Structure formats: C-alpha cells, structure tokens
Amino acid sequence: MYMFTRNLTLLAGSIAIVTNLGAAKLTYTPANPDKYPYQSTAKNKQGRIINVDGAIIRKNVITVKEVYKSPFSGKNLSLGKKASKATLKAWNTDVRPDGKGLPDGKMNVEEGAKVFAAKCATCHGDFGEGVDRFPVLAGGIGTLKLHPRTGGDPGPLKTLGSYAPYIAPFFWYIQTAMPLSAPKSLNNDEVYGILGYLLQLNEIQVNGKDIEDSTVIDRNFIKSVHMPNEKGFEYNNLRKADTSNTRCMKNCIDTSKMVVMHIKTDATIVKPPFGKERYSFGDKNKKKAKGNIGETIYKNTCAGCHNSGIAGAPKFGDKADWAQIRKENLKDVFDHAINGFKAMPPKGGDASLKDEDVKSTVKYMLEKSK
C-alpha cells in the first residue's frame, strides 16, 4: 500500500499524544450516546420551568395543552398513507454511533482506496489531504489543543481522523451526501471500502491491529472501531450559562486597561447591502458589475474550476499552466472559452454571459497568471 510521506511525520509525532490522552484524567464527562443527562424539564433559579436547552417553557403564554390543543385529539385521523416496505428500506438509511442501521455489504481496503481515488480524490486528495479548501479527511490527530493563544501554530486541524468521535454515522453521511457532485451514487460495498481506507489513512488501529490493504470492512468491523477523539466531546449543559455578566451601570471597567483590537487588513470594506435588489427571479448576471468585469465574472462563474485546477483546468495564477495557453493564438483561446473545449464548458456554463465579457475574463485570467 502506498502511504503518503508528507503527513507521516505529523501522524507519527501525534501518536504519543493520543496515548497520553487516554491516560490523562478528563475534566469533563464525555458525551455518551447511551445517556443524555439533560433530558426532561427542570426548574431554574427563579423557579421557572426550563427545557433541555435552558429555554423557559411558556406555560402561561403558549400552553401545549390549551393553545395547541389538537382539535383532532383522540380521533385518529390516519391522514396520509402508510409508508410501504420499499419506501422504508430506501429511506430508512440513518446510522447511529453504535452501528444501528449499518446495512449488509463488504469491501477490502485496497478496493476501497481505488473507489476513493476515482470518486473522492479530486476534492479530498489521494490521501485525504484536501485539495485547495476542500475538507481534509486525514491527519491532525493530537492538534486539537493547539490554539493560537497557546502559541500552537497553525492551530487545531479538525479532520475525520482527529475530530470525529464515531465512524458509523459517517456511513450514512458519505452515502447520502458524497461525492459532492453525485450524492447517493455509492453502493454499500463501496462505502465500507472507503471507510476502511479513510481509517487506514488515519492510522486507526482496530483491536490493537493496523488496518491492512487486505482487511475486509463490513458492519462488524465498523462497530469495533474506536476513534481517537471518541471521548473528546461533552454535551453542552445549556441550562447553565458559562458566563455570568451582570447589568453593571457605572464604573464597570477600568478604561486604562482597555485594549481595542482593530481589523488587520483594510481591504475588507463590504459595500452596503441596503437598497439593493435582494431577490432576483431572473438573470443574476444582468446586474451591472462594477469595477473589473473580468474579475467579477471570474469569481462568480470560473473560480469553481480554475481556482483548484479541477479536471485539468489551467489553474488561476499558475504560471506554467498558462504559459502553455499563451503559446496558442489568442483568438483560439477566446473561442475555447466562449464555445467550450474538452472539459471546459462553453462560457464556463453560463450562456447568458456576453462574448465580450468572457473575453475580458480570459484577459483577466491571463493577466493574473503571469
């Protein structure tokens, strides 16, 4: 199995931390899916009834029984139709942390890696390292304490491996939501294989053993996985505020110690949204773009592909990529952008753009990729 060298050091360095974590006494009660401690209602300090989230239940204003009293109560309307077995099977796909809901199926990690390479790597990277700003799925274990304040640059890296407490719910997530471009297209076997590969990338051990290329991933395997951050979460007690400010009215702070933090860059002034058309049923691009039209169109229509260089698109700002294009006749380049060329859709997929404006956009892209 090919392993990626770039992150190996990082992962190796973090293993020691993981073991320490296991040993250290926790200052909080880890969130346990078997037990949610804030269930049912309670009373607050003023004697008012509060809900799970600390919100006041408005007995006097909106009483469930009085105001919301169902006119049909006890009549059993049986409205709608009963879900058929087939519907239930197709829809009832959620998976709990304990693995309840995991379907039949299996695939080994090597096969899973192939599916990942074919269907996920364009965005998440061959080794889960994340292309551009797409989510990183591997590494970061041991970085959750590295906050800027503690001097821990570059800060916490929250990935599937370092942050997720349970893997089973990701069966449902991946099958439902991924790949982003074609969700719900993976079969059960493929999802098992991919999960195995993602666990292997994160160097997760199961029952004390490394995950091999030949390891077969199925329901029972997923149920026996423990993620490094399984105990890293705590249920927020929303009934108890974590700050206790008071309505102080005079001499509340020592102004001599006051620190005022300003915005670091000044290029961030956002133009007022007031008085602007907020909802456009028609053509979004009819709004006259101010300033550099090329830049505006690039950001709205082209950046999705050209920022990352997805599917072989010449990457914005990449000298080498654009040096090739510079060698072509500019007319041809315009033609390719306007009429499409291999994986490049005509006008980037927005037929409403004027030819002249697409040309300005190409010029802008060439200009910024010198």
Add this chain to the structure above:
Amino acid sequence: MEWRGPGLNSLQVTHGMLACSEWTGVPLKIILEDIGLKPEAKWMFPEGSDPAGVGRSVPIEKVLDDAMLVYAMNGEALRPEQGYPVRLFLPGWEGAIQVKWLKRLKFDDKSWFVREETTKYTMLERDGHAKMYNWAMEANSVITSPCPERNWKETKKGVIKVEGIAWSGKGTITHVDVSIDGGKTWREAKFTSIILPKAVTRFAIEVNWDGKPMLLQSRSTDDTGYTQPTAKQLVAARGKEAIYHRNAIQTWEVKSNGEVNDVHVYA
C-alpha cells in the same frame, strides 16, 4: 463569527446570519398526538431531501414544546431556497438544525452524532475537547444604526437616535443597555417593537454626540436572568476556536469623522 478577532467591517458579516420571520405551519405535537408516539421515542431525526440529505438529532422535549412543521414564511409559501414544500422549525435554535425540504422524521431512543453535530457545529475549547448540542441561541444584541454600513459621516452632531435589535433563543428580552464609552457606563434603552419570546426585539436610545470618538455597545438581558457577556468573558469561558454561537457584546468604534468600524474591546 469573529472568535479570533474583528474580521470584516460589516454588520452584515458580524450579525447577518440572524433571521426572524413569521412562520405558518402545524405544531409537531398535534401531528404526533394523532399518529401516536412510543414512550421510548426520546430523539427525533429529521432528514432533508436536498443532495446532502441534512439530518440532525432533536430531543423529544423540544419537539413536544414548540417544534413546528412549516409551509409558509412571512405570509407566502416557502420559497425553494427556504425549504419548499415543508421544513422543520425549532424556535430559538441555530439555523443549521432547521431542516429544509423535509423528507422524513424518525424517532428513536438514542441520538445520532451525525457529522453536523460532531465535526461541525461543535465548539472546541482550549484543552482540546469540544462542546456538542449547542442548539439554543443565547441572549444577543447589536446596534444597527450606526454600523459600518450605515455610518454617521453625513450626520449632524447633536442628539442622535441609536437603534438596534436584541434577541434570545431561551426566552424574552427584558433589558437592553447601551454604552458609548466601551462598557464603562451604561444607560437602559427603550423597546420600540413588540417583545416576543425567541424573537427579535427592537430598541432605541438617544445619544448626544459632540463629535468625539465613541465606542458604542449594546448589552441584552433575558428573562432567564442571563446578561450578554463581554468579549473578554466569552473568550475566558470558551477560548477562540469555538467558531459558532458567538454572542459577545459588539463594539462599533465611531470616529470623529463619523466613520464606524467593527472593533473588539477587551478590558
């Protein structure tokens, strides 16, 4: 937003993710009364029919208190991007749990720990552990006039009306106080709209501006007895990596030329 420090000079960016609308629909309680609910049903899993099939865990106590299935917003049918034809509405709770394009509701005895409540929408604390199930929006407020987008450059010095909004996902706003000196002294503002639980409440106060720079702040209190924290108090409690649910007192710096800037004040 802006846990690490002021980011963009804009009210839209600092507080623009808030929305308060009039929703029309049916309390889930009524539907559940009709179809019946087993006693072991402690959690509800609403799932959307969008490509990402967003699903979340909702405790039954919330479901039976004020959860609704809604089909209209501000008097018109839900727009496609607002979840047509039916979406879940959980008053006072974070937006991401208000599942749109609702496909199904499932009930079970334990919660799901899905991605949107573990690797996302959780608040990482300094020691590396994170708080999950952060549903309710705590008391918050912001001054909307002036603000960076609506400054005082063209405004005459003298008595000027300062306006803003306050809200709490846990109850009703009982007081809003305003400071012009960065939080040293405060005066209570007046409410200028109806005051409803878990809804946006307007406030206003007159300020005598002599052209000297000011640090304008608003601070809300709700009927749970909770007062909106200072930036310092919130960071002390949660660190700077929480990403979500930042409800610290907002400061607008008003310069002598009337320019208004987003700043953070620590004192």
